[in-house]
Amino acid sequence: MSRAGSYLRHPFWQALGVLVGSYLLFKFGIGYVLPAIGVHSAPVPSSVLLQYMLTVVVALLLYVSTNEGRWSKFKEPLRQVMVDSDKRALRVVLLVALPLLVGFLTYGRVRADVGAPASLRSIHPAPPNQITFRGETISLTGLENPLREHGSFEEHLAVGATVYVQNCMPCHGDRLDGEGPAAHALNPVPANFTDNGTISQLTESYVFWRIATGGRGLPVEGAPWNSAMPAWEDLLTVDEIWAVTLFIYERSGSTPRTWEESSEGEGH
């Protein structure tokens, strides 16, 4: 049996391997490797990473301790380091290095630094029952996109496409994924319409409201002071807003929520 093979079969080294491997997977695999090969993904936040790693540690301990032989074999390298006289040098190094590492990490935490406050906001705050559009009252409850019933769908779509590229594209992007050329400088980032957490969760009347009144029309829980979304009632007509609404659903392959199924859950 080769030396490498005996390491591979040893429960201690197996556990260590799984621990390091899963850390690398969570830290780099999900956040960086997946996007590199074209799968939509994002880096795992450190608090979530800590949770994942704790779960892995618990699972590993359960695994090594369920079998008596495996458990004693698992403990063997630990015992050697702590007890064996020929491991004395390693023991001293570890006894100094580990506390130093802990001290250093603690220093990083307590060092005085002024951090940005958490920016909590409701992403889809509850909409009002009615809005005023250039002084005219529009009731949102039960409101459907009138362009789906009237006129030529293709023509509405063409109008919507032009409105979109002239006005929305700089932020929401050519691909409707919220990655337009101006998006990187905005906070919050523009909505990604191809994500099924955005417009496919909403009725078209909700989308109309968000377009018409923009950031300034948000309630306080939506952090209106940060939103770069213009109030399009200043720049577009009602029909243009309905046309661009049609366009973003059509082009992103999303379907709007309808009033029947959303009468209770509207607005989260």
Added chain:
Amino acid sequence: MVGRLVSAAPLRSVALPSVGSSRVRWVGVGIAVLLALLLPVRLAPAQDAASGEAIYRAWCLECHGAEGRGDGPAAERMLPRPRDFVGARYQIRTTASGELPTDDDLMRVMRDGLPGTAMPGWPNLGDQEKRDVLAFVKSLSPFFERETPEVLQRSADPGGGADRAGAGREAYGTLECARCHGEHGRGDGRSAPTLEDWRGFPVRAADLSEPWLFNGGMGADAIHTRFLTGMDGTPMPSNQDALEAGVVTEEDLWNLAHYVAGLGPAKAPELEEVVRVERREQLPGGPADAAWDDLPSFYFPLVGQIVQAPRQFAPTVDGVWVKGVHDGAELALRIEWNDPSNSPDPGWQEWQDKIAAALYSDGAPIPAEPLPDLLGVQFPMTPPDGRARPYFLMGDRRKPVYLWLWHSRRGAVEGRATGLGTTEVVDSGAGLTASAEWEAGRWRVVFRRPLADDDDGVLSFSEGDPIPIAFFAWDGSSGETGTRGSISAWYFVGLQPPTSNAVFVAPLVAFLVTGGLGMFAVRRAQKSYRG
């Protein structure tokens, strides 16, 4: 894709028969492998211009236009304008000047996009779809039928990086790069205000200190490629003739490539949300004081103000670098940004008119006179209570913003705004001062103000609490004024409290406790095993 699907079939068919000698089977496998290797080559890139046209109509037409002339409905808000596929002058190529790009050149642009422009990469289109679009785009110009472009042979990068910068700087002078790009590469050369592309649209000389926005990508190799291929349709020439005539050497061009690559950071600056304002015994003096040098620098991207009309879709200022320091009594912030013109400057009048003609088509009045450069630094009027802040674009009626307004000829004043275009000057008596310096395409403005303010209505700065800050910049020589300018989101300034020795207590305790526990565990283990 097609090739891979087909090649899988023969492999499966040899695996099925289980009879026959192993030798026969191996021959079968060999043939299958050969077929698998050959098939993709024989079937691949069938480019289908008809299917490409459908994709073009869905995704490309809005910018590049129904006939591919670069004049779609979105085009008039972009600078540089979208490519005209009929005229077929391509900037980013690997072919000699005056030639068409290769298929690979065009595929690369579709895959990665062009940094610093509105052209994104298209990961949502598959490889075959991109090839189809390629076929269609090429069919728009008769030139592609007549010519088969070939990659221009270049020498390999001899390496040496920063060691070549000194010699590269000399080549920068010999080749007169500064004439457009300016002495320090910030796009402020004396010809810069006159530059235009082959269709007469104004072209900004590339700011070489912001390589992450280079259309052809960053790094010495990409830069060297641009030197030799030129950027057709723009004033950027090819140096291939100069090289062949012996006016410059291979060595010169590589030196220059490494010099240019070193004019900016090796990667795009990362965004941090808080300007860390360190506490020092003494505040630095003017903008160029060396005492600023060792303070950390924070980058904030700016984009055009397109929220409220009249809008600016392609502004000059694309970011600010901020440094901050305080001494317990006074705060000093240095804001630095690149702007090729020290406005108002009559030398840029022609440029201002061209930008207005190219971009400001919304019917709003266009100022004809030379305009100043301006910078607005926004804060909330009072420290935010809870999360609520003023609207990031100059506040609103309920929550005004407190402004530091700097004017390139008149210096700084304090102001108050309740929305875009509502700025009023207020003298709070807080003692705001500013000193500014424009040097070779870069503004540096130092603002100083006492931390505390006697006027209860005006913001006081205090240690510890992060205070929201946002920026608004105007380049007068591009006709920017009023709501036309560059904006940022809200960020923060955080004044560091003085470092106390208390921060070392917790790490020391953690060190001792961990060490003690370790020793204890080892002792116990040794006792139980030996005993």
